Amino acid sequence: MVRHFLCDDDLEKEDVERLLKLAGDLKARPIQPLLPNKTLAMIFAKPSTRTRVSFEVGISQLGGQGLYLGMNDIQLKRGETIADTAKTLSRYVDGIMARLFAHSDIVELAKYSSVPVINGLTDTWHPCQALADYLTIKEKKGKLEGLKLAFVGDGKNNVANSLIRLGAKLGVQVSIGAPKEYWPSKEITKGTKTKVTANPKEAVKGADVVYTDVWVSMGDEAEMAKRKAILKPFQVNGTLMRAAKKDAIFMHCLPAHRGEEVTSEVIDGKQSVVFDQAENRLHAQKALMVMLMR
Ligand code: CP
Ligand code: NVA
Numbered sequence: 001m002v003r004h005f006l007c008d009d010d011l012e013k014e015d016v017e018r019l020l021k022l023a024g025d026l027k028a029r030p031i032q033p034l035l036p037n038k039t040l041a042m043i044f045a046k047p048s049t050r051t052r053v054s055f056e057v058g059i060s061q062l063g064g065q066g067l068y069l070g071m072n073d074i075q076l077k078r079g080e081t082i083a084d085t086a087k088t089l090s091r092y093v094d095g096i097m098a099r100l101f102a103h104s105d106i107v108e109l110a111k112y113s114s115v116p117v118i119n120g121l122t123d124t125w126h127p128c129q130a131l132a133d134y135l136t137i138k139e140k141k142g143k144l145e146g147l148k149l150a151f152v153g154d155g156k157n158n159v160a161n162s163l164i165r166l167g168a169k170l171g172v173q174v175s176i177g178a179p180k181e182y183w184p185s186k187e188i189t190k191g192t193k194t195k196v197t198a199n200p201k202e203a204v205k206g207a208d209v210v211y212t213d214v215w216v217s218m219g220d221e222a223e224m225a226k227r228k229a230i231l232k233p234f235q236v237n238g239t240l241m242r243a244a245k246k247d248a249i250f251m252h253c254l255p256a257h258r259g260e261e262v263t264s265e266v267i268d269g270k271q272s273v274v275f276d277q278a279e280n281r282l283h284a285q286k287a288l289m290v291m292l293m294r
Contacts, residue, residue: 003292004110004117006103007125008165015291016169020135022287023280030283033063034290038094040064042120043109045071045100046218050254051120051128054281055097055289062286067093086112095293101219116292118285121158123219129253130162131288132280134170137209139280140249140273145171150207150244152177152200153234153261154227156184159213159253168192177203179230200234207244210271211251212236212261228260237263241271249273 004010011019026032040059044052056066071077076085086109089096095116100106103124110117119127138144149167151160155178164184167174173193176184177200184196197203204210215231216224241250250262250272258264267274 002114002116004113005127005288005292006106006110006117006119008127008130008162008169010127011169013169016131016134016166019131019284019287019291020138022290023131023135023283024139026286026290027280027283030061032061035059035094035293036063038062038064038293039092040066040095040097040289040293041069041089041093042066043069043071043074043076043096043098043100044120045098046121048099048120050278050281051097051099054285055120058282058286059289062289064094082108083112085109086117087114090114095289118288118292123217124158124161126158126162126253127166128281128285128288129159130166132284133163133211133251133253133277134166134172135280135284136251136273136277137172137249139276141208146173147208148173148175148206149209149211150175150177150204151211151213152203152236152240153212153231154178154182154215154217155196156182156188157213157217160184161188163211164188164192164194168194175203175207177201177234179234181230200240201243204240204244204248207248209251210236210241210244210248213253214255214257215261231261235261235263236266238265238269241266241269251277254278 059066090113097118097120099120100122103122149172155176164174175195215227252274
């Protein structure tokens with residue numbers, strides 16, 4: 001059976017642990033021809049810096065090649081169905097990575113694809129981001145089990161959803177500090193020990209990791225003014241960081257908007273690990289491709 005990675009629950013805990021270990025090996029020895037001559041198609045309906053570059057460089061370091069397919073360049077935009085696109089691409093390539101809007105679209109793509117499909121972000125999930133994030137936390141803190149991660153800001157976006165689900169699997173206590181309008185949905189927190197509060201200070205109290213993301217995700221632009229107003233008290237600044245553990249690290253999936261969800265003082269400060277985190281996208285996704293495409 002073809003294995004896809006559409007959301008965090010698609011990997012068992014043991015798979016994630018194996019993946020994090022392999023990612024560490026690949027970080028130490030980046031050039032290993034584990035996917036010789038394999039091709040990864042990369043469909044992008046939204047812009048990207050990190051996801052595009054890390055997948056393209058990653059597959060090439062593994063001996064294969066990436067094929068960038070912008071939404072304006074393929075027939076999908078002109079009405080070719082997702083099913084026909086999936087069936088066609090499956091005849092040429094060994095894996096498909098897609099960044100789309102509706103999550104149901106990537107589910108449809110996977111349904112008709114006979115090669116593994118990887119979610120490079122949808123409106124609901126950003127599972128590759130969460131893999132790299134927990135790899136980073138493990139490197140910085142030496143463990144995952146028992147740690148507390150506080151996510152402050154838009155608590156119902158794709159990044160928050162993925163951190164909640166994967167964190168629960170790995171024994172990380174995730175706390176969401178968000179205005180009620182942006183609390184995670186019940187389906188996301190179901191079966192997890194996620195704590196949700198409208199008080200950002202309470203969310204970060206005792207946290208080992210303070211995490212935030214943009215207030216206006218790709219696709220949410222129509223709500224920009226409303227979001228910026230409601231989320232303003234949830235900015236991660238020096239005062240909020242001081243309410244976390246002394247040795248807490250600051251994380252952000254990037255791109256960041258300095259002066260909105262985070263101040264320059266914090267993102268450019270000593271506790272910030274955002275570029276180690278960005279680098280780990282490469283190592284984690286290489287491990288993922290090896291696990292799914294070999
Ligand atoms: N974090 C992340 O996915 O970045 P890009 O949008 O640049 O790919
Ligand atoms: N939540 C953000 C993440 C970008 C990597 C978005 O969807 O735009």
